Amino acid sequence: xxPAPAPRSAHLEVVVSGSGPAPAPGPARTRRRLPRRPVIVxxxxxxxxVAAVAVWGWAAPDAPAHRAxxxxxxxxxxxxxxxxxxxxxxxxxxxxxxxxxxxxxSGRAVEVYLRxxxxxxxxxxxxGLGPGTTRTVRADxxxxxxxxxCYPDDAVPVTGPTVKVPDGAGxxxxxxxxxxxxxDLIPPTLSYQHWVTDRMDDLVTATGALRSAIRAGDLxxxxxxxxxxxxxxxxxxxxxxTFGDADQAINGxxxxxxxxxxDKDFTGFHRIEYGLWHGESASALRPLADxxxxxxxxxxxxxxxxxxxxxxxxxRAHEILENTLQFELTGRTDxxxxxxxxxxxxxxxxxxxxxxxxxxxxxxxxxxLTELETELASxxxxxxxxxxxxxxxxxxxxxxxxxxxxxxxxxxxxxxxxRLADIAAxxxxxxxx
Numbered sequence: 001x002x003p004a005p006a007p008r009s010a011h012l013e014v015v016v017s018g019s020g021p022a023p024a025p026g027p028a029r030t031r032r033r034l035p036r037r038p039v040i041v042x043x044x045x046x047x048x049x050v051a052a053v054a055v056w057g058w059a060a061p062d063a064p065a066h067r068a069x070x071x072x073x074x075x076x077x078x079x080x081x082x083x084x085x086x087x088x089x090x091x092x093x094x095x096x097x098x099x100x101x102x103x104x105x106s107g108r109a110v111e112v113y114l115r116x117x118x119x120x121x122x123x124x125x126x127x128g129l130g131p132g133t134t135r136t137v138r139a140d141x142x143x144x145x146x147x148x149x150c151y152p153d154d155a156v157p158v159t160g161p162t163v164k165v166p167d168g169a170g171x172x173x174x175x176x177x178x179x180x181x182x183x184d185l186i187p188p189t190l191s192y193q194h195w196v197t198d199r200m201d202d203l204v205t206a207t208g209a210l211r212s213a214i215r216a217g218d219l220x221x222x223x224x225x226x227x228x229x230x231x232x233x234x235x236x237x238x239x240x241x242t243f244g245d246a247d248q249a250i251n252g253x254x255x256x257x258x259x260x261x262x263d264k265d266f267t268g269f270h271r272i273e274y275g276l277w278h279g280e281s282a283s284a285l286r287p288l289a290d291x292x293x294x295x296x297x298x299x300x301x302x303x304x305x306x307x308x309x310x311x312x313x314x315x316r317a318h319e320i321l322e323n324t325l326q327f328e329l330t331g332r333t334d335x336x337x338x339x340x341x342x343x344x345x346x347x348x349x350x351x352x353x354x355x356x357x358x359x360x361x362x363x364x365x366x367x368x369l370t371e372l373e374t375e376l377a378s379x380x381x382x383x384x385x386x387x388x389x390x391x392x393x394x395x396x397x398x399x400x401x402x403x404x405x406x407x408x409x410x411x412x413x414x415x416x417x418x419r420l421a422d423i424a425a426x427x428x429x430x431x432x433x
Contacts, residue, residue, distance in 0.1 A: 074099045074138065079148060081129065082106055087148030087160025095143055095168030102126050103134040108152040111431060112137075117145040117162045121176035122430065141165055142173020151431045177365040179430040185310035188357035193308050195353055196239045200300040203232045207296045210272070211289040217282040226276060227339050227394070230269045234343050237323070237350040238316035242308045246299045250292065253333055261335070268292055270335045277336025314427020317354040318420035320347050325413050331398045338397030344413070345383040351420070352376065358427065365426050372419045379412040 070076050076099045080088045083106040090100070102112050112126040114137060123146070124137035148160040206229035213222035233251055240247045250268045257263035261274045272292060275285045324347040327333045328340045355362075355372075362369050386396040401409070 070099070072099065072138075076101055076136075078103060080105055081110055081112060081148075081150050083108075083152075084158060085160070086112070086150035086158040087163075090148070090160075090163050093141075093146075093163045093165040095141055095165050095173070097138070097140045097174065100124070100137045100139070101134055102129060102137055102148075104129045104131055106152065107131050108155055110153065111151040113149045113151075113430065114139055115147055115149055116176060117147045119176075119178060120432070121178045123174070123176045125430070140174025143167030144173070157431065175367075177426055179432060180314075180361055180365075180427055181432070182310055182429050184361055185313055185427065185429070188361065189308050189310040189313050191357045192238060192313065192354060193306075195357075196236050197303060199232060199236055200303060203229070203236075204293075204296055204300055206232050207293050211293045214272075214282055214285045214289040219276060219282055219285075222282075222285075223276050223337070226269070226273060227337065227342060230273075230339070231342060231346040233269065234346040235350045235353065237320040237347055238313065238354045239308065241312055241316070242306050243299060243303075246295060246302070249295045250299065268295065270333065273337050274335040311429060313354060314358065315424045317351055317358065317427075318417065318424040320351045320354070321413055321416055321420060323347075325410065325417065329398070329410055329413060334398065338399075339395055340398040341383060341386045341401075341409075342395040344409075345380070345386075348376065348380055348383065351416075355423070358423065362423065362426070366422065368419060368422065372416075372423075375412070375416055375419065379409075379416060382409060382412055 074097060075094070077092070078089050079100045079102050081102060081104045082088065100114065104110055109128055109130050112129055113122050114124040115122055123139040123141065126135045126137060129135055143165055145162050145164050147162045149157065150160070151157045206225070210222060210225040210229045213219075213225050230251075240251075243250075248268075251270065252266065252268055253270055254260050254263065254266055257266055259266070261271070261278075266274075267288065269292065272285060272288050274280075275288065324344050328344045328347065331340055333343070334340045355376075359369070366372075386401075387394060388396050398406070
């Protein structure tokens with residue numbers, strides 16, 4: 001997998017002092033909850049979590065922030081979190097980009113937010129700040145009233161004193177967003193769930209056509225039917241977590257299976273793909289096609305009783321293309337059909353399906369929405385160019401891309417991931433006063 005491109009900018013970020021490296025992703029296609037990212041909005045903006053940053057000195061709580069010298073070149077202010085108190089030490093407010101070194105001197109872990117006191121918009125945050133630890137919140141602060149809010153574990157929340165920051169010449173302040181609530185996320189979640197319900201009949205029909213071709217012994221027709229059926233499923237990517245074990249049965253890979261492609265637990269679309277493009281007979285594939293059809297029919301029935309978690313919707317918008325970059329665009333999920341780019345294109349449709357339902361929340365919280373939609377359209381055009389009737393399967397196989405085109409595809413999806421990470425952050429429910 002090509003490394004993700006560097007962030008375009010970092011207007012607001014949380015630096016975790018002394019944190020260890022993130023674990024390397026495992027080989028299996030997984031859906032997981034990522035650590036919360038800082039709130040960050042604005043065209044071309046991305047929050048970064050940077051590990052092991054050395055701070056060269058502390059500013060005394062009663063000293064002007066600009067007297068301290070730090071590696072990042074920003075003025076720093078030490079802000080203390082104590083038992084029953086929050087945000088002490090911000091005694092010399094100033095506008096502009098700056099850093100707040102938030103130190104927890106209480107005996108509990110705490111979440112800390114820097115908020116606009118009038119609107120409630122969050123400029124920066126620290127999640128899970130343990131006793132005796134310090135993290136740095138960087139923010140571009142404009143003129144106005146602000147306060148730190150502290151949420152200790154198993155204790156009453158505390159809002160610190162309101163600090164009035166004077167207007168500065170040309171200092172309009174950086175990105176901030178009003179947090180979403182669980183109530184805000186319920187309507188888009190229900191809408192998306194209904195959208196998936198409408199796709200279930202298409203999935204059953206397409207899978208039935210694949211099964212019919214295999215049972216008739218027409219493997220050429222089966223190869224032609226495999227991709228349309230698989231793409232219907234791939235477009236429903238935000239629901240995979242709710243599908244539970246059915247996802248592994250229907251769309252699982254060989255990752256973690258000791259027998260590889262011939263393991264008894266390797267089933268579903270990719271197992272049939274392997275057989276169709278590796279010379280297996282129709283008789284060998286019939287039980288696999290029967291099982292896939294049964295699994296898909298069961299999923300349709302079970303889905304009527306399923307309930308998606310509203311807390312996952314924004315995360316899934318990012319996760320769909322994260323998995324695309326990690327699996328499809330590395331060829332790790334290609335078992336012979338050469339359809340990785342077609343799957344990536346379907347995943348783009350799946351991302352759009354989520355964003356369409358989140359749009360009412362994003363229009364007032366994410367100024368970069370227009371740029372995100374422009375990049376989605378550009379990536380869609382790039383992938384659509386790989387649909388080639390002169391290739392077996394109708395799409396250019398991943399290995400058929402020259403180096404420059406493959407790098408372009410990876411870079412475009414990487415750019416989208418940066419923006420979609422912001423969406424995941426904005427849709428993460430935060431505690432409120």
